[in-house]
Amino acid sequence: MEQKLQSVVNTLTKKKKPRVVVLCGAGISTKAGIPDFRSPETGLYSNLQKLSLPYAEAVFDIEYFRKKPQAFYTLAEELYPGKFSPTKFHYFIRLLQDKQLLKRVYTQNIDTLERIAGVKDEYIVEAHGSFATNHCIDCRAEMSSEELKRQMDDKASGGIPRCAKCKGYVKPDIVFFGEGLPARFFDLWDDDSEEIDLAIVAGTSLTVYPFASLPAEVEANAIRLLINKEHCGDFKQNPRKTDVLALEDIDEVAETLARLCGWEDDLRRLVETTSNDDESDTSSNIDEAKVRSEAIASSITETETKEETKEETEESADIEDLSKQLSGLSGIGKQGKIPKSDQ
Numbered sequence: 001m002e003q004k005l006q007s008v009v010n011t012l013t014k015k016k017k018p019r020v021v022v023l024c025g026a027g028i029s030t031k032a033g034i035p036d037f038r039s040p041e042t043g044l045y046s047n048l049q050k051l052s053l054p055y056a057e058a059v060f061d062i063e064y065f066r067k068k069p070q071a072f073y074t075l076a077e078e079l080y081p082g083k084f085s086p087t088k089f090h091y092f093i094r095l096l097q098d099k100q101l102l103k104r105v106y107t108q109n110i111d112t113l114e115r116i117a118g119v120k121d122e123y124i125v126e127a128h129g130s131f132a133t134n135h136c137i138d139c140r141a142e143m144s145s146e147e148l149k150r151q152m153d154d155k156a157s158g159g160i161p162r163c164a165k166c167k168g169y170v171k172p173d174i175v176f177f178g179e180g181l182p183a184r185f186f187d188l189w190d191d192d193s194e195e196i197d198l199a200i201v202a203g204t205s206l207t208v209y210p211f212a213s214l215p216a217e218v219e220a221n222a223i224r225l226l227i228n229k230e231h232c233g234d235f236k237q238n239p240r241k242t243d244v245l246a247l248e249d250i251d252e253v254a255e256t257l258a259r260l261c262g263w264e265d266d267l268r269r270l271v272e273t274t275s276n277d278d279e280s281d282t283s284s285n286i287d288e289a290k291v292r293s294e295a296i297a298s299s300i301t302e303t304e305t306k307e308e309t310k311e312e313t314e315e316s317a318d319i320e321d322l323s324k325q326l327s328g329l330s331g332i333g334k335q336g337k338i339p340k341s342d343q
């Protein structure tokens with residue numbers, strides 16, 4: 001592995017002002033205790049059944065939310081960030097920022113762990129939105145997360161956050177079925193894609209579009225590093241001579257990279273000083289919070305690429321069902337093309 005990573009390490013440590021872009025997905029958050037939806041114990045399916053929805057994906061359907069926001073807010077209790085701590089890989093991204101090497105991190109995750117690790121807003125693109133900001137669905141007025149949480153917790157008043165201006169329902173800016181991806185995603189990628197020396201693709205099987213098309217758009221003079229359990233996407237379909245594959249544990253690769261760059265202590269310090277939750281807390285929450293945001297986001301994957309993942313879909317009919325029902329989360333699963341939103 002160390003041998004394989006050499007060109008990456010050279011870019012990070014020897015090249016003058018290298019520009020690094022990180023493209024990531026569900027896999028980087030599994031070590032945080034956020035279960036992969038493929039794990040049968042996630043409880044997502046049964047939790048959704050309890051909500052008596054007309055169909056499961058309604059929970060992330062903007063039109064259904066307009067009529068019955070209770071369903072989403074019941075689930076949001078379990079999804080809400082704060083129960084989990086960033087992984088070593090999240091801190092590795094932070095380290096790239098601190099070393100002034102990070103151009104941007106594009107994440108499919110809605111768990112905000114990049115932010116919690118200390119990556120600044122300007123460097124983060126949450127392609128599928130997140131819980132970090134909230135807006136009224138009618139007049140678009142913004143609501144702070146503190147206020148949103150306060151109203152969620154105010155069960156006497158129904159627990160549904162309402163706009164102070166127009167009384168419309170307020171929801172976190174997670175991309176729902178029927179909504180487009182954030183304009184920021186398209187705008188920044190247009191520029192970023194031309195200015196990359198190293199693209200680190202981590203924890204994503206590259207099946208959710210348009211996100212999955214990003215690695216192919218990285219210019220030929222850049223090095224692409226894939227850190228994932230399996231060889232996938234453009235790395236598999238259109239391999240480049242300079243591609244680096246690290247098909248291993250993501251946190252271990254992050255540690256190895258840090259060590260090879262001579263940043264081992266920096267990474268350890270970041271993990272130690274930035275994590276405020278103790279380990280026992282984090283692990284006990286794993287069972288409690290069975291439904292996790294990233295797990296849902298990643299479930300979109302399956303619907304989009306049934307043909308490519310036949311062998312996986314045979315694993316379990318339930319998983320297939322689950323992903324079908326949840327494909328609406330970001331409005332990506334069902335549509336071939338994503339409309340650009342002005343969100």
Ligand SMILES: [Zn+2]
Pocket residue numbers: 136137138139140141163164165166167168
């Ligand atoms: Zn409003």
